[in-house]
Amino acid sequence: MSTLASRFDTNPILRPSEVKPSRPDMKIECLLNPGAFRYQNRIGLLLRVAERPVQEDGWVSVPIVDPTSEGGLRIFRCRADDPKLDFSDARVFTYDGKQYLTTLSHLRLAWSTDGRHFVADDKPTLTGQNALQSFGLEDSRVAFIDGRYYLTYTEVSEAGVGVGMTSTADWMQFHHHGMIIPPHNKDCALFEERIDGHYYALHRPSGVGLGGNFIWTARSPDLLHWGDHRCIARTRRNAWDSGRVGAGASPIKTSAGWLAIYHGADDKPRYSLGLLLLDLKDPTKVIARSTKPIMEPEAAYELTGFFGNVVFTNGHVIDGDTVTVYYGASDEVICGATLSIQTLLATLA
């Protein structure tokens, strides 16, 4: 196994069976891709919890956010042999030409005092609430900026897939800022300080025809409104990141530049992690990029699961030279690993 990343010997640190479903008629299928942060001497993870209704024989059912239904959730249900049903993709469910997701994701806090043992809250922290979130919230980054936490996550609905933002100072009261980057977009990581007076973000539009799943930067005066979009990292042919690339958590400030851990997938897709080093004064300039992954699916729990061959991170915490990366393995369980920032920088030299 690669020696750059020291995986926790307690991996996986959280499994679906260790978290309570949001309702008795729901079952947690996967825990995915947590945001990570420090708060009051604890480390918090903001998990993505993917649930589906407990299935009955002969029927299939999927959950949809619906503010007009009891509990804000409606279950769409049809006979498994209904000719209008197309179930050819396990993640998506097509009925009478209309698409649904098979699982509904919400965001849930889990807390730890040592960064290794986490206990998840019993209830969801953030759930889909409006028409742009009817298929849920996914893969939240957590950035700490000017004394406030900014959560950027994927909002999913039949209108499209874009980046929503919510902020909080105390993890009790939340303020929703709407969709800050329109479809099709994911993987939005905020820089945790202003650069030359501007806020910056990494984000990942997807092309239709021209373009692809590339990493872009954007600039903002206020974190709410974004412009000056630029493409800084494309996929690379015949490489481990040939199919798609997307930012991880907030870039890490080092004397050499902003160090951004990103995920890349090949055409299989097999998801690995790599690095971008961005200019300290102008993060739209790429100084260096990993030729080889810094971490790839190798452990048993990374090779098989709900969707195997995946290591995917959008959360980390820093302690001196050590970055502790929290990551989703095989789209099913939560894991951790530590890496040395200086050693990572050395791989780019």
Place this chain on the structure above:
Amino acid sequence: MSTLASRFDTNPILRPSEVKPSRPDMKIECLLNPGAFRYQNRIGLLLRVAERPVQEDGWVSVPIVDPTSEGGLRIFRCRADDPKLDFSDARVFTYDGKQYLTTLSHLRLAWSTDGRHFVADDKPTLTGQNALQSFGLEDSRVAFIDGRYYLTYTEVSEAGVGVGMTSTADWMQFHHHGMIIPPHNKDCALFEERIDGHYYALHRPSGVGLGGNFIWTARSPDLLHWGDHRCIARTRRNAWDSGRVGAGASPIKTSAGWLAIYHGADDKPRYSLGLLLLDLKDPTKVIARSTKPIMEPEAAYELTGFFGNVVFTNGHVIDGDTVTVYYGASDEVICGATLSIQTLLATLA
């Protein structure tokens, strides 16, 4: 023929043969979808001019913006029988797995004193200049805000298709504001005044999987940075706008609401025009929407051409109750028509 729109009896008012190519080795294939505005007692159109290199027997060649080449343009050329060439779509050209456009578009001014007879400038007004514009500029809207013209157009490159913005006060000096809305996005129309202190735009993201070609709103403090994206109009099944919808020029302020002319295409695709009426104080609220088109391809020049069955507008001027719509017909020629705003509003009652 439908009676809502009075087509100019001089249509088409501009044809490719009446405009000078940007270089002697280029040929204009199509004139498309102009922005329209008033300036110093004249009416200006900002045409989209689509050119390709004069083709030689046995070869195919496409133009690419390249600041390092002479004249800022590079011609990519290969044998017509090269096995790496895939020419199955007339608009796109795939060589060795890489996509190019068959034509390169720039934006060019044309001027008129009567709004009916236009003379195009001899040289391009705005051409692709950077990596996000390497496949050109398309379909510019022109909004007049606070004494300045704001041009929003599609920037095309292999990085993706997004919305760029340039402003000018005098049509001589231009200031480029970068890509204001990231891929995949087109059809961005600015509202020409602030509403409750905010600038607003209509825009058209395209979905990958979930979502579609729908009309969205966005809000901005400064026209440069955009947020609070909301989906306000989707395609409608089995209707004339089942395949895609997108905004035309700036919405027209009326006492009944903001009247937005939009294009819709069905699955063929056949492009027609319809209306959205938006709340004056909150343009994210749709008051009414056309059930039938207000204008559809009917005249000979709208039925056949480079790409037939298209009426597409992103430019108009207002004079009292009359809106003069300038439009692209069959992706080849420029036409005009007048419509009564009160009569249009009556179709929504």
